Every structure is written in structure tokens, then in C-alpha cells.
Amino acid sequence: MFSKHVSSLSSAYCHEEVSPEQSRRVAEHLISCRRCRAEFEEIKFGARLAAHLPLIESPGSLWRGIEIALDGKGRTAPPRPRRRIIPFLIQPRFAVASLALAVLVIGVAAYWLRHNPRPFEVSETVGPSWDVARLNGSPRINSALVGDKAKLGVGQWLETDTDSRAQLIVSDIGQVEIDPNTRVRLVETKPTEHRLELAQGRLSARISAPPKLFFVDTPSGVAEDLGCAYTLEVDKAGNSLLRVTMGWVSLQLKDRESVVPAGAACATKPGIGPGTPYFEDASEQFRVALSRVDFERDMGDYLAPLGIVLSSARVRDTLTLWNLLPRVSDADRSLVYNRLAKLVPPPPGVTREGVLKLNQQMLDAWKEQLEFRWSDNSSSGPLKAWEKVRLATLDQYHLRERVDQTLNCRIDPLVPPAYAGGTDSITTAWRAKNESIARKFSNSSEFNL
Numbered sequence: 001m002f003s004k005h006v007s008s009l010s011s012a013y014c015h016e017e018v019s020p021e022q023s024r025r026v027a028e029h030l031i032s033c034r035r036c037r038a039e040f041e042e043i044k045f046g047a048r049l050a051a052h053l054p055l056i057e058s059p060g061s062l063w064r065g066i067e068i069a070l071d072g073k074g075r076t077a078p079p080r081p082r083r084r085i086i087p088f089l090i091q092p093r094f095a096v097a098s099l100a101l102a103v104l105v106i107g108v109a110a111y112w113l114r115h116n117p118r119p120f121e122v123s124e125t126v127g128p129s130w131d132v133a134r135l136n137g138s139p140r141i142n143s144a145l146v147g148d149k150a151k152l153g154v155g156q157w158l159e160t161d162t163d164s165r166a167q168l169i170v171s172d173i174g175q176v177e178i179d180p181n182t183r184v185r186l187v188e189t190k191p192t193e194h195r196l197e198l199a200q201g202r203l204s205a206r207i208s209a210p211p212k213l214f215f216v217d218t219p220s221g222v223a224e225d226l227g228c229a230y231t232l233e234v235d236k237a238g239n240s241l242l243r244v245t246m247g248w249v250s251l252q253l254k255d256r257e258s259v260v261p262a263g264a265a266c267a268t269k270p271g272i273g274p275g276t277p278y279f280e281d282a283s284e285q286f287r288v289a290l291s292r293v294d295f296e297r298d299m300g301d302y303l304a305p306l307g308i309v310l311s312s313a314r315v316r317d318t319l320t321l322w323n324l325l326p327r328v329s330d331a332d333r334s335l336v337y338n339r340l341a342k343l344v345p346p347p348p349g350v351t352r353e354g355v356l357k358l359n360q361q362m363l364d365a366w367k368e369q370l371e372f373r374w375s376d377n378s379s380s381g382p383l384k385a386w387e388k389v390r391l392a393t394l395d396q397y398h399l400r401e402r403v404d405q406t407l408n409c410r411i412d413p414l415v416p417p418a419y420a421g422g423t424d425s426i427t428t429a430w431r432a433k434n435e436s437i438a439r440k441f442s443n444s445s446e447f448n449l
Helices: 007-014 022-034 034-049 060-070 085-089 091-115 284-295 303-311 318-323 330-343 352-356 361-373 382-395 398-406 426-443
Strands: 129-136 149-153 157-160 164-170 174-178 183-190 192-209 214-218 222-224 229-234 240-245 248-255 256-261 264-269
Touching: 007 034, 129 183, 164 192, 174 352, 214 229, 222 229, 229 352, 240 248, 240 256, 248 264, 248 352, 264 284, 284 303, 284 318, 303 318, 303 330, 318 361, 330 352, 352 361
Parallel strands: 192 214
Antiparallel strands: 129 149, 129 164, 157 183, 164 174, 174 192, 183 192, 192 229, 214 222, 222 248, 229 240, 240 264, 248 256
16 A cells, blocks of 8 residues: 555654554554654654643733734723733634744754753653663663663653663563663553564563564564564664574564574565574574575575575475475475475375465475474483474374384374473373383384484
8 A cells, every 4th residue: 555655644643543454554664664764753753842842821911012013003902811822822813823933842842852861860651651670781761861660651762872781571471671782662562462663772572472462663574472582683774683582483574474483583674574584503504595595586596595505404494495485486486395395295185286386275284294393402301202203203104003013002293282391180191101102112222213
């Protein structure tokens, strides 16, 4: 809808005078357009200043002097009750002069505030807000210093310098640490949505909440929490880098999305959006080539870097290859499919033809099998042995029968809902059963897993 700039709607959007659909689309445009975002910030800044203009009572002689000037015969008008200057100025005949005066006052105030920041502490915030704790240095909310504790209201900016750090309490769902040289703004906080804007710098978020509740806007995309912990950083050019340490995070811009699991990272660039997710333990050659495929495709032939990505991909890098399938051309999709199928063959019902046509049901079925290879490999002991058993059962359909014959038992290849920390009787029984099988299986000389 908004292929051009949205300056004409900025004021209406600021004052919530647009429809929900228009509001959503204007917000998406502001994320990707630096010019419109700067104009929108100016409008909001002016609106905040205007809201704080006081009502000043005019001098008693002012109105009489004006009436004398307007009386053609120069007769002195009878005294009138004193009037407030604001109602007087909004009369139709003085509307232009009133508007010019308001613009002048706002301009002078804006200039003074920008060039004369005062080191006072944050005053009490009215309306929805988050708690702010100073961790180091002297962070600021707008131009005010943060004491040990403060409130960050909707629309306010929190800034840290080289020596400053702060912590935000995200309602009752988590916390966000703000690193030095960072600028963030609280966009929204309500039961159905909590949203920050990261203009520059680095933050670390740890959220325990249902998916699609916590968001971070950046100049090149939106990070949507799916129940996780992650870091997100934005450079001066608006490029961002997401690193997920727990759970999953979705990076989005318009119709482009990358879902990033724990241990993986994903870069984004303004005007392009998120690149392809990759695991951080991938080789440097793999990561450099992938960046060229994602962001330098229009600068020349990308078949050479694509070839490097495919040839150097490991089983765990099927995360990247699966995400590449819809992003490459139809002609090159078969190359990605061939390498992906060689690393992890597709499950029954998933065909080459269907994948090349981007059949979503087949892609999801293959992804479900691949996700087991994307988990963290840091586990040890019985759980690690059991994980090897589960992966083997997914790759070799006859393995179940071999296990039956050798161990006279069966292995359930499904992950329990709360394997790591469940305490209910079902989970406990499940854990005992599979750990016992895993120990037997890891000691079996017949299977080298």
C-alpha cells in the first residue's frame, strides 16, 4: 500500500487517527524507511512540547489596547473582564498569527532542549511504563539522568554512553539488559504486546512468555520472541545481528522471515530484511559465502558463493540449506535439494518434485526431521546416548527391528514434553525407560552410534 513515503500520514498515525490496518502498514514502513522515521520523530517531539505549553493569563491592558486600535474613531472601549490569552488567540481572525506563534515557541523550545541538556533526574512517569535499573555509569531517559531506579514510559528513549549500562524489566515476562552506546525506545506495553525499538547498540533479552508477545524493532527488521534468550545488535548503518542462546526467535520484514534456533545467528540489512540463519560454529568460509548469497546477489553471479555454501555444509548446516530452498531461483533450487537430501534424506511422503515446487506440507515434514540435527550437542551421559539412538531410528527404518532382536525392547523416538525438567510420574517413568535403553545401546558392540 505504501510504496512511497508516508509523511502525509505521520501526524494522524502519531495521534492514533488512522485505521488499525493503516497503523500496521505505516509502522512497517517506518521500520524500513529512515527518512519517514526521522520525520515521525520530529512530529512526536513537537507534539510532546505543545502538550506542555502553559495557559498564560494576558495583562489587563492588552485587550483594551487592541479594542482601541480596532475602533475606527479611537474611542476608549469600556473595561472588559480579563481573558486568557489562549482562547483569544484561537479566534478565527487570529488563527494564522496563533499558528505562527505556536510554531515559533516549539522551534525555540526544541533548539534549547537539544543544545542545553540539563542533568536532572527522571521525574515520575505517568501511563504505561517499564522499570529501569542503572547497572553502571549514567544512562539517560530522554535528557534526564537515571538514578538507581526509574521508569521508562511509552515513547521515551533510554540511552547509554560508553560507560553506562541499564536493565529493563519487561512487565512480568522477563528482562532486557542495555549495553553501552545503545539507544532504545519503549514503543508499546500492554497485556497482548510489549515492543521496543533498538535504534543502535546492543541488548540482551531473556523472556519467559508465550510466543508473539515481545518484539524488538530495528531499522532492518523485527525480532519476534518465541520464548527465548538472545542478543541483538544494530550498527550505525542500521544492519543488525541476532544471536540466540535459548529457544527460538523470528526475524521478519514484510513477507521475508527467518526463524532462528538456539546456537544460531542471523544478519539483517535495511531494505533487504533478514538473511539466512546459520549456526555460529560453522566455518568462516561458509559464513562469508552465505553473506554474499544473502546480501550481494545483485552485485554479480552468486553461484560461486552458493557452491561454497553447499560443498562445505555439515549435517547441522541443514538449517541453512532448508531455509535457502525458497530463497534461490527455480533453476538453482535443485542444487540445494541435492545437497540437503545427501546430508539427510527426506522422510516418506516428501518428494523431490514437491520440494522443488515449495510444497509447504512437504517442507514442514522434512523440517520436522531436520530439527533433531539442529539441537545443542553439549549434552552428555545417558541423554546424549539416547539422542544418538533417536537420530539413528529416524534415519534407518529397520533399526527398530534390530534393536528389538538385540535388546528385546523398544525405543520411543519421540521427545517427551518436559524431558529436561519434568517431575510428573509419566515423565519420570519415560526418563527411566529411555535412559536404561540408552545405556544398553551405548554399550552394545553391534551398533556404532
